[in-house]
Amino acid sequence: MEFFRFKRDLPFMKYALIFNVISALTFLVAVGALAYNGLHFGIDFKGGTVAELHFNKTADVAQVRTSVETLNTGEAFVQNFGSPTEVLVRLPIVQNISNAQMGEKLFSAICGPSRPLNESKNACGEGVEKIELKRVEFVGGQVGRELFESGALALLLVIAGIMMYLAIRFEWRFAVAAIIANLHDVVIILGLFALFGWEFNLPVLAACLAILGYSVNESVVIADRVRENFRKMRKASVDEVIDNAITSTISRTIITHGSTQIMVLAMLLFGGETLHYFALALTIGICFGIYSSVLVMAPLIRWLGVSRENLVKAEGPPKDPLEAEKILA
Numbered sequence: 001m002e003f004f005r006f007k008r009d010l011p012f013m014k015y016a017l018i019f020n021v022i023s024a025l026t027f028l029v030a031v032g033a034l035a036y037n038g039l040h041f042g043i044d045f046k047g048g049t050v051a052e053l054h055f056n057k058t059a060d061v062a063q064v065r066t067s068v069e070t071l072n073t074g075e076a077f078v079q080n081f082g083s084p085t086e087v088l089v090r091l092p093i094v095q096n097i098s099n100a101q102m103g104e105k106l107f108s109a110i111c112g113p114s115r116p117l118n119e120s121k122n123a124c125g126e127g128v129e130k131i132e133l134k135r136v137e138f139v140g141g142q143v144g145r146e147l148f149e150s151g152a153l154a155l156l157l158v159i160a161g162i163m164m165y166l167a168i169r170f171e172w173r174f175a176v177a178a179i180i181a182n183l184h185d186v187v188i189i190l191g192l193f194a195l196f197g198w199e200f201n202l203p204v205l206a207a208c209l210a211i212l213g214y215s216v217n218e219s220v221v222i223a224d225r226v227r228e229n230f231r232k233m234r235k236a237s238v239d240e241v242i243d244n245a246i247t248s249t250i251s252r253t254i255i256t257h258g259s260t261q262i263m264v265l266a267m268l269l270f271g272g273e274t275l276h277y278f279a280l281a282l283t284i285g286i287c288f289g290i291y292s293s294v295l296v297m298a299p300l301i302r303w304l305g306v307s308r309e310n311l312v313k314a315e316g317p318p319k320d321p322l323e324a325e326k327i328l329a
Helices: 012-036 063-069 099-111 139-167 172-196 202-232 240-248 248-272 272-295 297-304 321-328
Strands: 048-055 077-081 081-090 131-139
Touching: 012 240, 012 272, 012 297, 048 099, 048 139, 063 077, 063 081, 063 099, 077 272, 077 321, 081 099, 099 131, 099 297, 139 202, 172 202, 172 272, 172 297, 202 240, 202 248, 202 272, 202 297, 240 248, 248 272, 272 297
Parallel strands: none
Antiparallel strands: 048 081, 048 131, 077 081
């Protein structure tokens, strides 16, 4: 299936230097934002209070979020947990307030004056209006630090695995070019989160890992087409081989990334606060993933000196004289 058919290959490599300069400048801006502003870590990494609530009817998450905001604790994370009647609330660490006090204040704010607390202060209301406080836990900063370190380690392992896979399947030049292009996407995501002060939490980290795997898929498709072209286009230059590889995969790129982006935009627009930053990170990653796989990875393998000899094994002279004449022709 193809949306576009080009009679001639588009001259991407003619502007390779311009693409690489744009990428380098964008990368430097992202690194500068990370160095100057740093990431705005969420509760997952900073620690705080975690409360689990049970409603006797489908919980109104928006109403719970509004009640939690009256506590003025700053950022708060409210989401369904397991079922529509279970809600998980996470609050940041508040100075001079113990975990037990924070749990009581939270539950009182959610119950409101119309639903008085019972004697044990772990339930309020009656019948379908009943709300139960199932647990209140405190997550310390040390746990958040361990989560961040584990996430960073997972990121490094994914990068190492991608490089090994591409080096074995293709050639080391493709491995280096692809990992630089894919890291370009991740650094830009992190840089934008640092630049605008968006919350960086576990879902965003998961989105970064997903983008690494998603972008490398596009890089593999182009690398595979480059290798195939070196075998078929024997008289073509390296630039012509790469231009043909990119042009011939444009329709696939648009279909794949476009359909994925539609789904991600649906999460971004209608997924609510819980999925907002996760979908935002995926949106940034998919858009830059197209650019990096096509206009960063391909020029890089050219600068690294890829050639037909790197990918096509030399074969011995044909035994049949007629076959030799066909090859020379």
